[in-house]
Amino acid sequence: xxxxxxxxxxxxxxAGLTLSASAQEIVLRSSDTHPDGYPTVEAVRHMGELxxxxxxxxxxxxxxxxxxLGEEADAIEQTRLGVIDVIRASFGPFNNIIPETxxxxxxYIFRSTDHMRSVVDGDVGADILAAxxxxxxxxLAFYDAGARSFYTGNTPVRSIEDMAGQKFxxxxxxxxxxxxxxxxxxxxxxxYGEVYSAIQTGVIDGAENNPPSYExxxxxxxxxxxxxxxxxxxxxxxxISKSTWDRLSPEDQALIQQAATDSVAYQxxxxxxxxxxxxxxxxxxxxxxxxxxxxxxxxxxxxVYERYVDTPELQDLVxxxxxxx
Ligand code: GTR
Numbered sequence: 544x545x546x547x548x549x550x551x552x553x554x555x556x557x558a559g560l561t562l563s564a565s566a567q568e569i570v571l572r573s574s575d576t577h578p579d580g581y582p583t584v585e586a587v588r589h590m591g592e593l594x595x596x597x598x599x600x601x602x603x604x605x606x607x608x609x610x611x612l613g614e615e616a617d618a619i620e621q622t623r624l625g626v627i628d629v630i631r632a633s634f635g636p637f638n639n640i641i642p643e644t645x646x647x648x649x650x651y652i653f654r655s656t657d658h659m660r661s662v663v664d665g666d667v668g669a670d671i672l673a674a675x676x677x678x679x680x681x682x683l684a685f686y687d688a689g690a691r692s693f694y695t696g697n698t699p700v701r702s703i704e705d706m707a708g709q710k711f712x713x714x715x716x717x718x719x720x721x722x723x724x725x726x727x728x729x730x731x732x733x734x735y736g737e738v739y740s741a742i743q744t745g746v747i748d749g750a751e752n753n754p755p756s757y758e759x760x761x762x763x764x765x766x767x768x769x770x771x772x773x774x775x776x777x778x779x780x781x782x783i784s785k786s787t788w789d790r791l792s793p794e795d796q797a798l799i800q801q802a803a804t805d806s807v808a809y810q811x812x813x814x815x816x817x818x819x820x821x822x823x824x825x826x827x828x829x830x831x832x833x834x835x836x837x838x839x840x841x842x843x844x845x846x847v848y849e850r851y852v853d854t855p856e857l858q859d860l861v862x863x864x865x866x867x868x
Contacts, residue, residue: 567595569602569795571787573629574612574622576735578759582817583631583686583779584608586810590781593802602795604629614734616715623679625786630680633688634777635714643674644780645851646860650722650844651837653776653864656689660811662867663778667860672780680782683803687814688753690773695749696742699768699831703727703839712738712750718851722774725843735760742766751775754821755814763825770833772840781806 571591575584584606591604612618615632619640622630637644646652653659662668663685672682693700693711700706706728713719715732723730731747741747742765749766751774757763781803788796826832852861 567600567603569598569791571602571604571628571783571799572612573604573606573631574610574618574627575606575608575631576610576615576618577608577756579608581608581755581759582810582813585813586686586806587629587631587781589809590802590806593805594798597798597802598795602798610736614736616734622782622784625679625784627784628787629781629783631686631779631781633714633779635716635719637675637678637780638716638718641674641678642854642857643671643860645718646857646864647671648716648718648775648777649848649851649861650774651841652861656687656776658867659776659778660687662864665867667863667867670860675780675782676785679785681785681788682780682782683800684781684807686779686781686807686810688777688779689755689814689818691751691753691775691777692770692772693749693751693774694757694762694766694769694830696766696768697748699833700770700772701833701835703843709748710746712741712747718847721850722844722847725847726840727843738762739765753818754825755817758821758825763828763830767830768833769825769830770835772835772837774840774844 573587575581575587577584587604587606591606594602594604610618612627613621616636618627618630619632619636621627634644634648638648653662663671668685675682695709698705698709700709703726706726708728710729710731711723712733713723713730715734720730720732733741738750739760739762742749742762750762752760752762757769783799791799822832848861852858
């Protein structure tokens with residue numbers, strides 16, 4: 544069921560009183576893989592509140608969390624088709640579809656979260672958002688996802704040599720498969736919702752994610768060694784289906800864009816708090832956080848850059864990102 548245009552003419556007559564059943568005319572259905580309360584879920588809710596207020600109750604967002612509308616890669620497809628209106632997702636599952644998304648998904652491309660924020664807030668970010676449109680999506684904003692690191696259940700990764708012989712789940716992106724292979728390990732692309740039992744049953748040895756996801760997915764219960772190699776600072780996208788967008792008036796499009804832009808500061812604030820809290824919680828639950836020399840991991844990424852930065856346009860994007868202070 545896609546964007547619902549509700550007629551405010553729907554009325555109920557009760558004992559001579561005429562009540563407007565709903566003043567809300569446009570309800571946007573939004574998908575997120577994360578559970579209720581996660582920073583991205585709360586930020587899209589906040590965006591919905593801003594929209595309700597600014598549209599005087601005419602436009603709202605219904606946030607479907609916990610993959611209720613499907614696992615991320617499927618939800619992205621549904622959004623491109625206009626079945627879902629809004630999607631909040633990692634850049635990873637877009638890598639095989641939208642070439643420009645490969646660049647912010649490259650391992651160690653960003654020097655820090657601050658560097659990533661400066662890049663996405665500037666003209667490089669605007670160009671990357673614009674790259675979604677030919678693929679059925681309007682990129683509205685970037686959200687934060689901190690840094691992703693590897694975690695394992697049986698064999699802790701204390702140096703790059705410990706990667707050998709281990710099998711890691713990655714997001715559905717060829718780039719991430721090759722990233723893991725370049726580190727000497729095996730990779731299995733798999734939906735997020737299948738990772739817990741895959742580790743538990745020994746189908747895989749571990750996975751990789753940021754601390755809030757590691758904690759909220761409960762993967763920490765089955766993989767207690769978290770190695771701070773921080774190979775990916777991959778941002779997240781908030782996008783609206785182009786088919787939904789094209790049915791909105793320019794005024795409503797502007798309201799939606801502004802509310803999305805305004806939700807970014809809120810998401811970052813929630814993110815920073817969640818990241819600090821998650822590390823504390825996982826340690827309290829028995830996880831071991833392993834500090835590691837990142838340099839061998841960084842050095843191993845050269846073939847991944849060679850293979851995936853495969854056009855002059857993408858090379859230019861890499862150079863522009865590296866040039867941002
Ligand atoms: C999370 C990200 C999700 C999803 C998940 C995964 O960090 O926020 O959108 O991509 O990782 O690994 O599938």
